Amino acid sequence: MAIILHNSTLKLKIETPGEKYRGSRFDWNGTVTGIWYKGKKILSQEKKLFSRNIRIYGRGLHNEFGIKDAVGYDEAAPGGFFPKIGTGWLVRDDKPYYFYTQYIIDPLEFSFKKISDTKAVFMCDSGIRNGYGYRYIKTLELLNDTFKVSYELENTGEKKIETTEYVHNFLLPGAKSTGPHLELKFNWEFDDKKLTERVNIDDIMEFTSNGIKFKKTPELEFFAGGIWESRKAEPTANSAWILEDSASGIVMSESCDFITCHMDVWGHNRCLSPELFKKISLESGKTEKWNRTYSFSMMH
Structure with a gap:
């Protein structure tokens, strides 16, 4: 049963591990599937209506480790196991790793506890296979108009863990469609002509020096890749984005205690997903901690 803070x-x-989502892509270790700010719904889903399957597709704030840099995949023989952090041990096939593939899963042992009405902790321990292993703790805590997601990853294996973590923020403030009422801003300037990938964005997006406005509601899925790589200068602060919704009056932001290594924006007619990536390079026996803080307010 889900935990409510x-x-x-x-x-x-917050969905408990394996409660509904059982896919091989996203983290099972405490997934925020619903946010309401002053009674207004904030979150959406990966797939549009009538094509949703909550067992295999993302919802809410669904994070993922190793979308393109799966730990231990190249070392495993076809039919062998490789670790997907927060998900389980996956069975490798005979093709290159692809995040959309639904791999066979040997699930992890998860534990969780609701500490109070404003705090919950989720944990999993992978054990050791092929020299890889980790202990992963995720803590969620509310404070006024803000909540923080704290991550702690310990490398309990012999081999180094090199990967990335990001959150597929499936957003839809006020449960309206994506469209001209939304404006997304970043705390750095970038040149949209230097984006690494452009999919269905030219007719629907207007780029500012540090953000994105929408000309209309998109009909197709869109993707603006490499927004961080297109930056005009090196950062002077940790990475953040702000989403303003003039229809609902909600302002939402995500700020990190790290400088991102990559940033994309994805979405469809009822979802907008800004994605800040965290680089992880973790030697055996070492632990890394990082935070993502989500804040809310109303437009003045």
Whole structure:
């Protein structure tokens, strides 16, 4: 059963591991599938209506380790196991790793605890296979109009863990469609002509020096790749984005305690997903900690 956290302005619904989502791509270790700010719904889903399968597709704030840099995949023989952090031990096939593939899963042992109405902790321990192993703790805590997701990853194996982590923020403030009422801003300037990938964006997006406005509601899925790589200068602060929704009046932001290594924006007619990537390089016996903080307010 899902865990509910709440205070006077925020309500979070957190899915427990394996409760609904059982796919091989995203993290099972405490997934925020619902946010309400002052009673207004904030989150959406990966797939549009009538093509949703909550067992294999993402919802809410669904994070993922190793979308393109799967740990141990190249070392495993076809039919052998490789670790997908927060998900389980996956069975390798005879093709290159592809995040959309639904790999056979040997699930992890998960534990979780609701500490209070405003705090919950989720944990998994992978054990050791092929020299790889980890212990992964995710803590979620509410404070006024803000909540923080804290990550702790310990390398318990012999081999180094090199990968990335990001959150597929499936956003839809006020449960409206994606469109001209939304404006997404970043805390760095970039040149949209230097994007590494452009899919269905030229007719629907207007780029500013540090953000994106929408000309209309998109009909197709869109993708703007490499927004961080297109930056005009090196950073002077940790990475963040802000989403303003003039229809609902909601302002939402994500700020990190790290400088991103990559940033994309993806979405469809009922979803907008800004994605800040965290680079992980973890030697045996070492632990890395990082935070993502989500804040909410109303437009003035």
